[in-house]
Amino acid sequence: MVDDQLAAMLRALSESGPAQMLRTSFVVYPVVNALHVAAIGGLFSMVALLDAKILVPGWRGGRGLDERVLRHIALICMGIAVSTGFALFSVQPVDYAVNPAFRTKLVLLALALANAGILFLTSNRASPGRQRLQAAVSLAAWIGVLMAGRFIGFV
Amino acid sequence: MRSAPLKRNSLFLLLIVASSLAPAGFAFAHHGWSWTQSGYFRLSGVVREAYVRNPHATIDLDVEGVVWRVELAPPGRTTAAGVNEDLLAPGTDVVAIGNRSRDDTETRLKAVRIIVDGRNYDVYPDRAAGI
Helix, strand or coil, rough: CCHHCCCCCHHHCCCCHHHHHHHCCHHHHHHHHHHHHHHHHHHHHHHHHHHHHCCCCCCCCHHHHHHHHHHHHHHHHHHHHHHHHHHHHHHHHHHHHHHHHHHHHHHHHHHHHHHHHHHHHHHCCCCCCHHHHHHHHHHHHHEEEEEEEHHHHHH | CCCHHHHHHHHHHHHHHHHCCCCCCCCCCCCCCCCEEECCEEEEEEEEEECCCCCCCEEEEEECCCCEECCCCHHHHHHHHCCCCCCCCCCCCCCCCEEECCCCCCCCCEEEEEEECCEEEEEEEEHHHCC
C-alpha cells in the first residue's frame, strides 16, 4: 500500500488546518471542486487546440491561434488545477493515495506532462511524423487523465 | 531523431512508476443506486467510526463482529437530516436501513434511514417514504 513514512506525511497533511476546514465546509469544498473542474476544462481546451494545430495541418482556423498564448493559458490552468487538486487530495489523503483511479490519474498525468515537455523542447528539430505521434499521445493521455479523475469517486 | 533516446528513457521511467502502483483493494464512495439491491436491508450494530464531512459521509458499523460500511447522503444533506458525528459517537447503537451492495460478499449499505435512540433520521427523505 503506502510505506510508513509516506503514511505519516499523509496523516499530517490531513490534520492540517486547511484540510480540516475543507472537510467541514459544505461551501468551500464544492467551490474548490468547481475551480478544479474549470481549470481542467481550460487546460484540456488549450491542449486540444495545440494538438489539433499539429494533427490537422489543413485546418485554416488553427493558423490564427498563437501557440504561445495557448501554452500560457494552459500553464495558468495547470497551476490552478494542481493547487486545487492538492487541496482536494488533502481532505482524505490516505484514502486517495491507495485509490487505483487516483494512482492511474497520476501516472497518466506524469506521462502527459513528460510528453508535453519533450514536444515543447524538441519542437524546432523533431520530424513532423514524431510531432503528430506526440500530439496523438498527448490527446490520449489527457483524455485518460480526465477519465481516471472522474473514476476516483466510483472505484 | 536526436531526442529519441530521451523519449524512450522517459517512457521507461513512467512504466516503472506505473508498475509500482499496483491496484489496492480499496473501495471508495459509490454514487447513485445502480450498485445496490432493490429491496431494503436492515442492519443493527454499534458505531465504530463515523465520518460526516466532505466528500462523503459514512459510518463503519460493527454488526456482530463484522464491520459494515454504511454510506450516507452527501455530507450537507446528511447534516441537514440531523445526522452528525456527535450523534454517531463510537459505541452508539445504530440501525441502518437502506440498499445493500448487489455484491453479496461486500458488507456495504447505502443508507436511506438510520435510527438512533428510537428516532428516525432520513438522509434520503424521498426514498424513506418507501420503507
